[in-house]
Amino acid sequence: MYIIRxxxxxxxxxxxxxxLKSHKSELVPLCVTAGGILIFLYTFDYLAExxxxxxxxxxxxxxNSEIVRTVFKIVGIGFMVELxxxxxxxxxxxxxxxxxxxxxxxxxFVVAIPILNSTYKIILSLINLx
Numbered sequence: 001m002y003i004i005r006x007x008x009x010x011x012x013x014x015x016x017x018x019x020l021k022s023h024k025s026e027l028v029p030l031c032v033t034a035g036g037i038l039i040f041l042y043t044f045d046y047l048a049e050x051x052x053x054x055x056x057x058x059x060x061x062x063x064n065s066e067i068v069r070t071v072f073k074i075v076g077i078g079f080m081v082e083l084x085x086x087x088x089x090x091x092x093x094x095x096x097x098x099x100x101x102x103x104x105x106x107x108x109f110v111v112a113i114p115i116l117n118s119t120y121k122i123i124l125s126l127i128n129l130x
Contacts, residue, residue: 002046009039029091036087067118073111077104 013035020027051072058068081104085097 002042006039006042009035009042013038032090033087036083040083064118067115070111070114074108077108077111080104 013032016035017028017031020031054068057063058065081100085100085104088094088097088100
C-alpha cells in the first residue's frame with residue numbers, strides 16, 4: 001500500500017511539473033523538489049517500523065549493535081548521496097552530481113572500515129579455534 005501512495009505522489013509531481021513547464025518554467029525545479037521531499041518524508045513512517053524490528057532483532061540475536069548502526073549509516077549515506085545527486089543532475093549540473101557521487105563513495109569506504117575490522121577479528125578468532 002505504501003508503494004502505491006509513493007507512486008501516486010511521484011505521478012502527481014511529474015504531471016504538475018509537466019504542466020508548469022509550459023506555463024511557468026521557473027517553478028518546475030521547486031515543484032520537483034517539493035515532490036521529492038514529500039516522497040522522502042512519507043517514507044520515514046515506513047522506515048520507523050523497520051528500524052524498530054531491527055532493534056528487537058539485534059537484541060534477540062546478540063549481534064553487535066555498533067555494526068548494525070554502521071550498516072544503517074552506510075545505507076543512509078548511499079540514499080542521501082543518490083537522492084541529492086539525482087536532484088542536482090535534474091537541475092542540469094551533472095559535473096557537480098558526479099563529484100558528489102565520488103565523494104560519497106569515499107565516505108562510504110571510510111565509514112565501512114569498522115565493519116572490515118570486525119570481520120577481520122572474527123576471521124582471526126575462527127582461525128585460532130581450529
